[in-house]
Amino acid sequence: xxxxxxxxxxxxxxxxxxxxxxxxxxxxxxxxxxxxxxxxxxxxxxxxxxxxxxxxxxxxxxxxxxxxxxxxxxxxxxxxxxxxxxxxxxxxxxxxxxxxxxxxxxxxxxxxxxxxxxxxxxxxxxxxxxxxxxxxxxxxxxxxxxxxxxxxxxxxxxxxxxxxxxxxxxxxxxxxxxxxxxxxxxxxxxxxxxxxxxxxxxxxxxxxxxxxxxxxxxxxxxxxxxxxxxxxxxxxxxxxxxxxxxxxxxxxxxxxxxxxxxxxxxxxxxxxxxxxx
Amino acid sequence: xxxxxxxxxxxxxxxxxxxxxxxxxxxxxxxxxxxxxxxxxxxxxxxxxxxxxxxxxxxxxxxxxxxxxxxxxxxxxxxxxxxxxxxxxxxxxxxxxxxxxxxxxxxxxxxxxxxxxxxxxxxxxxxxxxxxxxxxxxxxxxxxxxxxxxxxxxxxxxxxxxxxxxxxxxxxxxx
Numbered sequence: 001x002x003x004x005x006x007x008x009x010x011x012x013x014x015x016x017x018x019x020x021x022x023x024x025x026x027x028x029x030x031x032x033x034x035x036x037x038x039x040x041x042x043x044x045x046x047x048x049x050x051x052x053x054x055x056x057x058x059x060x061x062x063x064x065x066x067x068x069x070x071x072x073x074x075x076x077x078x079x080x081x082x083x084x085x086x087x088x089x090x091x092x093x094x095x096x097x098x099x100x101x102x103x104x105x106x107x108x109x110x111x112x113x114x115x116x117x118x119x120x121x122x123x124x125x126x127x128x129x130x131x132x133x134x135x136x137x138x139x140x141x142x143x144x145x146x147x148x149x150x151x152x153x154x155x156x157x158x159x160x161x162x163x164x165x166x167x168x169x170x171x172x173x174x175x176x177x178x179x180x181x182x183x184x185x186x187x188x189x190x191x192x193x194x195x196x197x198x199x200x201x202x203x204x205x206x207x208x209x210x211x212x213x214x215x216x217x218x219x220x221x222x223x224x225x226x227x228x229x230x231x232x233x234x235x236x237x238x239x240x241x242x243x244x245x246x247x248x249x250x251x252x253x254x255x256x257x258x259x260x261x262x263x264x265x266x267x268x269x270x271x272x273x274x275x276x277x
Numbered sequence: 278x279x280x281x282x283x284x285x286x287x288x289x290x291x292x293x294x295x296x297x298x299x300x301x302x303x304x305x306x307x308x309x310x311x312x313x314x315x316x317x318x319x320x321x322x323x324x325x326x327x328x329x330x331x332x333x334x335x336x337x338x339x340x341x342x343x344x345x346x347x348x349x350x351x352x353x354x355x356x357x358x359x360x361x362x363x364x365x366x367x368x369x370x371x372x373x374x375x376x377x378x379x380x381x382x383x384x385x386x387x388x389x390x391x392x393x394x395x396x397x398x399x400x401x402x403x404x405x406x407x408x409x410x411x412x413x414x415x416x417x418x419x420x421x422x423x424x425x426x427x428x429x430x431x432x433x434x435x436x437x438x439x440x441x442x443x444x445x446x447x448x449x450x451x452x
Contacts, residue, residue: 010327014360017335021356024342025349029400032348039343043292050298121300121307122414123406124346157346164346172404196407197306 029157037159040117040128047118055260078149078231078255081216084182085229089221111265112137113146117162119259125170125194127153127258129266132161136268142219142226144265145256150231151175151219152258155266163266168232168254171196176220178229179211179250186210192217192232192252200233202250203241209248211238217252224269231255278329279436283321286432287340290314295344309413311421314341315385318355319422320429322362323371323380330366334359341392350395354388374423382419389415 008016024032040047114129114137131137141155143165153167154175166173173194179202180187188209190202205211213236218229237251258264290313293299303310314337321333338355342348362369362384371377389411397405 008328010331010360010363013328014331014356017331017356018353021335021338021349021352024339024352025395025399027348029347033346035348036343036346039291039295043288043295046292047296049296050301118295119297119300120295120346121297121303122310123308123410126346171406172402193404196308196410 033157033164034159037128037132037157037162037164040162044117051119055262074255075149081182081218081231082149085180085218085231088185089228110136110268111144112268113263113265114163115263116261121259123196124172125167125196126156127165127167127264129163129165129264130161131266132163133158134160137163137266138268140225142230142267144230144267145261146263146265150233150254150256151226152254152256152261152264165264167194167258168192168200169194169196169198173200175232176222177202177232178218178220179209179215179235180218181210181212181215187218189220190250195251198253198257199236200252200254202252203247205248205250207240207246207248211235211248211250213238226267278325279438282436283333284336286436287314287317287337290317290337291340291344294341304417305410305413308410309417311418312341312385312389312414313421313425314344314355315388315418316381316422316425317429318359318388319362319371319377319381319384320426320433322359323366323369324433325363327363327366330363331356331360334363345396347396347399349399350392351388353395354392357391358384358388371426374426377422377426378419381422382415385415385418386412 112131112135114131117128117130120126137155137158139155139158142151143153143155144151151168153165153170153173155163156166157164168175171194173192175192177190177192178187179190188205188211190205192200192202194200202217215235217232217235219226219232221227221229233252233254235250236253239249241247241249293313299310300307318334318337321337322330325333335352335356337359338352341351341355345351369376369380371380393405393411
């Protein structure tokens with residue numbers, strides 16, 4: 001056949017494929033990410049292989065004390081901290097309402113429940129969930145656990161049916177947070193970054209701040225994305241920054257392990273919920 | 278070369294890289310995992326004819342991009358590294374496991390560093406993966422290479438088309 005006689009030299013093939021590669025690199029990420037999502041959609045069942053075993057492995061790791069008691073403790077701890085934060089927010093709201101009549105805001109505009117399709121646990125800590133822009137999900141939105149009581153990450157990229165979630169522990173994660181000690185009203189702002197392993201750090205905090213192990217870290221409210229503070233984790237280590245003696249080096253342990261979750265919820269704006277109805 | 282089987286092979290490797298199975302043998306809380314696609318890159322670059330090696334390298338790079346989250350960096354870096362390796366076929370013979378480890382380690386490090394740089398360039402992110410993680414993954418990949426090499430040698434026999442006996446018949450005819 002005619003096409004069998006076409007011989008391409010290695011040099012021409014190299015140049016052609018290299019140009020194709022650069023074209024792929026040059027195309028915008030918002031466009032090429034659909035190829036990655038397509039791959040995940042096609043091979044979803046195969047990509048999930050081993051996830052169950054991994055979840056069991058993570059769950060079976062020995063906790064500090066009894067694992068069941070620890071889980072129960074975590075649940076109650078989160079509920080208490082969230083209630084406390086909500087109480088404070090509502091109290092402030094009440095004080096404002098005493099002066100201005102207005103409608104009370106909902107705790108969050110709307111929630112989209114999504115199943116975790118696959119997890120990335122290498123250099124990047126990410127989840128892929130089975131809901132996308134068709135369901136109102138947009139980059140930047142907060143992702144919370146099924147029980148709606150703690151934040152585990154933010155949406156990074158979306159396609160029509162899938163989304164990529166950047167977890168708190170991912171090194172490129174950068175989230176505005178508030179640190180507060182239980183029983184006190186003072187709170188300190190900071191930026192939470194992932195350490196790439198299983199914890200997060202809050203850098204560049206002045207040593208004038210009174211911070212201790214056990215202080216609670218909340219995601220800061222952001223208009224349209226998060227109306228009330230929601231717990232992220234607990235300060236597990238406070239020490240002096242070796243490079244900057246006037247700053248703290250703070251380690252935060254996220255309260256929930258995203259790799260043990262099967263379903264998560266994404267906070268979406270209320271107007272999308274209204275449009276859907 | 279049987280390209281259909283080759284595509285199936287690299288798709289299987291891409292699924293391994295993107296999926297959760299490799300997490301079961303990962304170190305350092307899942308950060309350090311072997312890269313099957315890098316081993317395939319080195320193997321096919323050194324086994325195939327030059328034009329096959331170039332095409333294989335870019336195809337493996339494309340599969341690595343599909344398995345990751347940014348399209349382009351691996352296609353370029355794997356393509357370049359594979360094409361360079363294919364030019365060393367006369368000099369490099371990877372029969373000994375130590376040579377396999379050395380070549381896979383260098384190729385893996387180069388591919389990881391350069392593709393990360395291109396990915397940062399494309400996505401404008403400012404937090405690269407630490408060098409210790411990249412080096413750890415490259416070492417792990419190199420350590421796994423001698424285990425996979427004999428399997429790939431077996432697969433190679435089914436990937437190449439048997440030589441047509443026409444040439445031999447022609448020669449007999451001339452005789």
